[in-house]
Structure formats: C-alpha cells, structure tokens
Amino acid sequence: MPATGFGVRPRIFLDPPAKTFSQDEKRTRRRRHLPVRYGRDLGLTDEIRGVIRPVADRLTAAGLIGDVDEIAEAVRELCVTCADLLNDAKISRIDYASRSRARAALKTLTKQPVPEISRAALADGSWPDMLADMSEPLSAPLANLLGRANPSVSDAVVEALRLLDRAVLDLDRRIDRTLLFRSQNPHAPSQSERDDPEAARATLADLGVQLEDNR
Secondary structure (H helix, E strand, O other): OOOOOOOOOOOOOOOOOOOOOOHHHHHHHHHOOOOOOOOOOOOHHHHHHHHHHHHHHHHHHHOOOOOOHHHHHHHHHHHHHHHHHHHHHHOOOOOHHHHHHHHHHHHHHHOOOOOOOOHHHHHHOOHHHHHHHHHHHHHHHHHHHHHHOOHHHHHHHHHHHHHHHHHHHHHHHHHHHHHHHHHHOOOOOOHHHHHOHHHHHHHHHHHOOOHHHHO
16 A cells, blocks of 8 residues: 555545345334334234233233224224335336226235224234234335335334334323223222123122122
C-alpha cells in the first residue's frame, strides 16, 4: 500500500456487518417500535402463533373465557393486508387500466372467513392455532415476496403485525385486571362458577337459598 507522503499509510474504514435478528428478536423490536425489516425468513403462520400463544396460555391457566374478537379481527386484517400485497405483485405486469378488475377478482378468490371460536377452544387453549391457520396459504408466498420486494412490503407487514400486537396487549391487560380483582376479592365466584349451572346451584345450596322460594 503506498504511503501518503507523510510516512503514514491511509486508513481504510470498513462498515461493520449488518446485525441479523431472529424472528423472536424482531418481534420484540417491533413491539418496542424499533426498526424491523422482514425478508425471506419470515414465517407468517409461526409469527401469528408466537404472538397469540402466550396470552392464550394465560387465559387457560387462569380459567378465564376471554373475548378474543379483537384479536381474531386483527388476524383477519393481517391476512387481508398480506393477500393484497401478494395480489398487487401478481398484477404488476398487466396494463394499469385492467389492474382494478384483476385486483377485485383476486380479492374475491382469496377472501377467508374468520373461524368461529367456541368456548371449548377458548377453554383448552386451541384457538391460537385456529387463527394462525388462516395465514397458512399466505406464509410461503409472502416470504418469497419479502425476499425480493422493496422495503415498503415489509413496512406494510410490520404495521399489520403491530395491530395484532396491540390487540393481544389489550387482552393481556384485561387478564391483569381480572387477576387483580380476584386477589382483592378472594370469595368472588370465578368465571367458570358463574357460567356453570351446577356450580351455581351448589353455591345457592351452601348459602341456604332455595330456588323454589321464588315460585
């Protein structure tokens, strides 16, 4: 390497290698509103399951039957967003005037209903799999698109996932409030006791209340 003329060799500065993050680490960064870029390594179905599973386990452990409609709607919106991104990529090569018709036709074919989540699924904790399975047809094509698309596709996926994050956080906070109420009111009936007719009859019998008294 030639000298600079002052007896000092020029220094060469190299950029450090870009840090890579696991899917779990990206989830944490996303929730903290730190920059996240998804590529071919994103497994959408696994991500949905990973977001929902912890709060589902909390519900089951606490014996609660929670309202998960907000989470189900967030998953539906996420799937719609991802399907729209894939559809836009499919129609990108046709003439602009025909794209709206093609987009509408694809939207009709890719529409998915939200599965009905039963009380049994809420009780046994199987409902996250039901919601995650909605994204199964999208997962591999989306990963392929993210591997070759511009950053705006990743940004759209991140924003849709953050809506799901917020829905899960809302449920998590409702569980916290319920558990706090339980700790402060240890004799209050649990949700299962309130919803179980046999448990209700047993409670009334213990308290000496006869159902026939109202007849």
